[in-house]
Amino acid sequence: MKVTFVGVGAMGLPMARHILRRFPVTVFDPDSARTAELAAQGATAAVSAAEAARGADVVVVMVATPAQLDRALFGDDGVHAGLPAGSTVILMSSVGTDCAADAGRRLEALGAKVVDAPVTGGASRAETGELTVLAGAAPDVLDGVRPVLNLVASRIALCGGRVGDGQAVKLVNQLLCSVHLAAAGEALQFARALGLDPVQVLAAIEPGAASSFMLSDRGPRMLSTDTPPVRSAVDIFVKDSSLVLAAARKSGAVTPLAEQAAALFARAGDQGLGRHDDSSVIRMFQKEPH
Known part of the structure; x- marks a missing residue:
């Protein structure tokens, strides 16, 4: 399973590191120092979110705000430009129900599956891989990405079947x-x-x-x-x-x-x-x- 991770800040960097222990990971972040740190540990650093998404089975997005999520997914050189049909996008940012639901509809129109998966536990539990995932997704779609989520979380709670329920x-x-x-x-x-x-x-x-x-x-x-x-x-x-x-x-x-x-x-x-x-x-x- 090829994983892309977009947004490797205080939370995303240790999460990507945990995933890298089992799966090949391509990373993108506007701060190249963060991607360089992960590249030194075996990840592939991309110069854009679009490049990072090409060939991915799973794309994880972990940014801070609704505006950042929109830019990461749908901006120039955003994930949308490289997203393979049939891949699964995991929205791990905390952006509110409306933002997540809108992003989910747009991604599904591109042929992607979507898991709404904000997390709780903070940077301390991101470091230990013991976050809690609050998931909104069809159960079969969530099951398809559990091998990835299990690397960053000690608990995955299915909160509903719709994108936005996790939010x-x-x-x-x-x-x-x-x-x-x-x-x-x-x-x-x-x-x-x-x-x-x-x-x-x-x-x-x-x-x-x-x-x-x-x-x-x-x-x-x-x-x-x-x-x-x-x-x-x-x-x-x-x-x-x-x-x-x-x-x-x-x-x-x-x-x-x-x-x-x-x-x-x-x-x-x-x-x-x-x-x-x-x-x-x-x-x-x-x-x-x-």
Whole structure:
């Protein structure tokens, strides 16, 4: 099985590395340094998404935004220009239901099969190959690409038979993640305000009922005296929160906590933290500007 991987950033690069251990992989990313790193490990680097897609059985796309997905798939020298009929495109980007469904229709019109497969678990689980895939696809189409997905994920959840169903579940996931991340920052800064050592507080509460993945994963970075490496940028939550709120408005859902979290991330972005690690959202709870 020949695999193409488009978009090898903080999430995509380790995912492509895992796939490369079993299948031949051709990679494309606008940042040639990233593809060079994978080429040194045995991948084939392409100069365009179209070139990367030629001859592929499976094309994985892992980019950050709806605009990037549209450009990667349908822009000049995009995947569409090299996509073989009968191949399967796995959309692993978190781009919202409408964007994924539209991309799916356009790809299917080109003769491709499509799996809507956003992931959760962050860069840490991308590194270990233990992501969760939230899949929207016909079961037989999903089964055809399980050998690829099993290399990057410890769990594949079939969320529905339509392209877009995986995205819908990812929106629910991101609502929770954004609220949990904001709550973690608020709680640790609250501990400081009470005169407590937040490192000790984190150690005390992290094993208990008040814990969350966001508290366990981001808490130590929030409290680090060093600038944390960017594992997931604030801008990702700005984007994902906007997708959540757009879907909430469309569906009539009441989401006050999501609205508060979205406003918090938007403010962090406005204050120049957009490209910083998302753990830096704790600064929004500090009285002194940073």
